Amino acid sequence: MAVKITYKQLRTEVQALAKNVRKGGEQVRQRAKAMEAAAKDTGKVAESIGRMGVAQATIAETADLAKIMDGTSKAILKYSTSTDTTGKAADAADAQAKASHDGINTAVGRSPDHAKDHRWYRQE
Numbered sequence: 001m002a003v004k005i006t007y008k009q010l011r012t013e014v015q016a017l018a019k020n021v022r023k024g025g026e027q028v029r030q031r032a033k034a035m036e037a038a039a040k041d042t043g044k045v046a047e048s049i050g051r052m053g054v055a056q057a058t059i060a061e062t063a064d065l066a067k068i069m070d071g072t073s074k075a076i077l078k079y080s081t082s083t084d085t086t087g088k089a090a091d092a093a094d095a096q097a098k099a100s101h102d103g104i105n106t107a108v109g110r111s112p113d114h115a116k117d118h119r120w121y122r123q124e
Contacts, residue, residue, distance in 0.1 A: 007101045011094055018090035025083025032076035039069035 005013075043066035050059045 007097070007104070010097055014090050014094040014097065018087050018094065021083050021087040021090060025080050025087065028076060028080040028083065032073045032080065035069055035076065036073035039066050039073060042066040042069060 042062060046059055046062035046066055049062060
C-alpha cells in the first residue's frame with residue numbers, strides 16, 4: 001500500500017535522513033579513531049612488557065590484540081565512508097524532489113485560495 005506524503009514532508013524526511021546519516025557517520029569515525037589510538041597504545045604496552053621480561057605468551061597476546069584492534073579500526077573507517085555515499089544519495093534525492101516538484105509547489109502556493117484546497121479539483 002502506497003503511503004501518502006506531501007512534497008514538504010518528503011523534503012523534510014530526506015533532509016533529516018541525510019543529516020542523521022552524516023551525524024552517525026561522524027560518530028562512527030570518532031570511535032574508530034579512538035580505537036586506532038587504543039591499538040597504538042596497546043602495541044606500546046606490548047613493547048614495554050617485552051622489555052620487562054614478561055612471559056612471551058603474554059607479550060604475543062598483547063601484540064596480537066593491538067593488531068586486531070588496528071585492523072578493526074581500519075575496517076570501521078572504511079565502513080564509515082559508505083555513510084558519506086548514503087548522505088550524498090539522500091542529498092541527491094532531495095535535489096531531485098526539488099527540481100521535479102518545486103515548481104508545482106510554488107504554483108499551488110500562488111494559486112487562489114479555492115485552488116489550494118484539493119477538494120476543489122474533485123468538484124470540477
